[in-house]
Amino acid sequence: MASPSPRFSVLQRLYEPKLLTVLRHGYRLEDFRRDLVAGLTVAIVALPLAMALAIASGVAPEKGLHTAIVAGLLISLLGGSRVQIGGPTAAFIPVVFAVIQKFGYEGLILCTLLAGLMLIAAGLMRLGALMKYIPQPVVTGFTAGIAVSIFLSQIKDLLGLRIDALPAEFFARMHALAQHLDSAQLAPASLALGCIALVLALRRWRPNWPGFLIALLIATIASTALSLPADTIARRFGAVPAALPDFDIPRIPFERTLEMFPSAFTIAFLAGIESLLSAVVADGMTGGRHRSNGELVAQGVANVGSALFGGLPATGAIARTAVNVRAGGRTPVAGIAHAGFLLIFMLVLAPLMGYVPLAALAGLLVVVAWQMADVESFLHLMKGPIGDRTILLATFALTVAFDLTVAIEVGLVLASFLFMHRMSEVVEMQSNISLLDHDEGNGEELDQRAQLPPGVEAFQISGPLFFAVANRLDEALNQLPTPPKVFILRMRWVPLIDASGVTALTQFLRRCELQGTRVILSGLRPQPLAILRQMHIHPDGQQLRFASDFSEAIASVRADQRPRS
Structure with missing residues (x-):
């Protein structure tokens, strides 16, 4: 029997209804x-x-x-x-x-x-x-x-x-x-x-x-x-009719299609966002x-x-x-x-x-x-950076006072400008860092896997943890066949984090806690550390720890695994 073509396999992976997947795998x-x-x-x-x-x-x-x-x-x-x-x-x-x-x-x-x-x-x-x-x-x-x-x-x-x-x-x-x-x-x-x-x-x-x-x-x-x-x-x-809904092809006033397009786009956008949020x-x-x-x-x-x-x-x-x-x-x-x-x-x-x-x-x-x-999420975001607070309040006020289309347009434009502003700040920060500043170096980066004790995994983030990359944290866990005992998240190369990044990190920590995985954040820079403290993400010494660098994180794990006399 011929195997399916690569193109068919891709389409199946993208579009096959989950109902067919369930039935194919067996339904009791x-x-x-x-x-x-x-x-x-x-x-x-x-x-x-x-x-x-x-x-x-x-x-x-x-x-x-x-x-x-x-x-x-x-x-x-x-x-x-x-x-x-x-x-x-x-x-x-x-x-x-x-x-x-x-x-x-x-x-x-x-x-x-x-x-x-x-x-x-x-x-x-x-x-x-x-x-x-x-x-x-x-x-x-x-x-x-x-x-x-x-x-x-x-x-x-x-x-x-x-x-x-x-x-x-x-x-x-x-x-x-x-x-x-x-x-x-x-x-x-x-x-x-x-x-x-x-x-x-x-x-x-x-x-x-x-x-x-x-x-x-x-x-x-x-x-x-x-x-x-x-x-x-x-x-x-x-009276509410006790009858099946009637099928009817509506008369489409094509002359008004362009006039209705913004409202249709708003409905499509809202349906897409809410459905995918629900699926997540x-x-x-x-x-x-x-x-x-x-x-x-x-x-x-x-x-x-x-x-x-x-x-x-x-x-x-x-x-x-x-x-x-x-x-x-x-x-x-x-x-x-x-x-x-x-x-x-x-x-x-x-x-x-x-x-x-x-x-x-x-x-x-x-x-x-x-x-x-x-309200809890709203108040949590109000503790974030001022730029995120501005976007939150502007989107909220415009949704109430005008309509959703205007609110989303303005919110996304403000978020884009804020992102560009933050990127310019990152370039400034990086230009002031000495190229010889390798406190986590000493050959450890090249041999990271060999250093890890049993049941420990490590993942390094390079670049800002902002709204466009926040969801990659979950991908790190999805790559692992079994949940580790300890997960070291190396953040030395993360120059900044925004409210969406903190939200994603909070969800990541909650997921690790549910599956019994302790987390160590190593090499936190001043801006991410300040934002985490501002939004009440603190180490508790057990489920979540902070380490100044990767070596300290490894030493902390080994100290926990050392038999106590």
């Missing part, structure tokens, strides 16, 4: 049982979220369900991650709301279709790896900004304000909310706050229970039984490795499919993916099962969904926005 009945349970668990979490996300975006709740079913199915069928769960996400709410306000729902369908084609093209051009080069302050800034936008979009339903239409533009929206604050109602506010409190309580004391669904059920029962004066899905949108998180939880370019192609196909069924933009959902992993899902079959269960829920429970109070859904989205804001 026990695997199916675990995936089925995980799919059901994720569907229970996704049901209220899909409706809430659709309503927050300004469309009927069934649009969110259709998106979760169609896009979720296609992402799991074709994706490059074993456990990725796809569907509508909170990140799209301000973008979708603004597009509908500007172009109408047909315009959103076209933007989603164009975004899907862009994602397919990005995957085929192998641009998946480039997504890693987005600086951490930009990602954290626009993510936190989106979270604030989501919260502001929910104040109307959260307080039951009597506003006919909420403007999409930030300043007009804030003016409208301020003018109608006196129309707040007790019943909707009580339902929303009750849902928030219940979800947070369940997460603390019963973290394995489906908190969103439980809170929604209790709020719906209370609202119906007590006849509370609170808007429901049925009152605002009518999933890899960390399962120990697997996703195919980034294959994932982009799958996301593109899923968005095209969602548009053809009248749905919303879709991407990988980090929270639902994490739920899938914790529930035992290990293959794409879990994601397929999740889409199937959602379809069953919609067909069976559609008549009851109309009783759900909108204030309860708003409460759930407030919890989602708080999670998405990731």
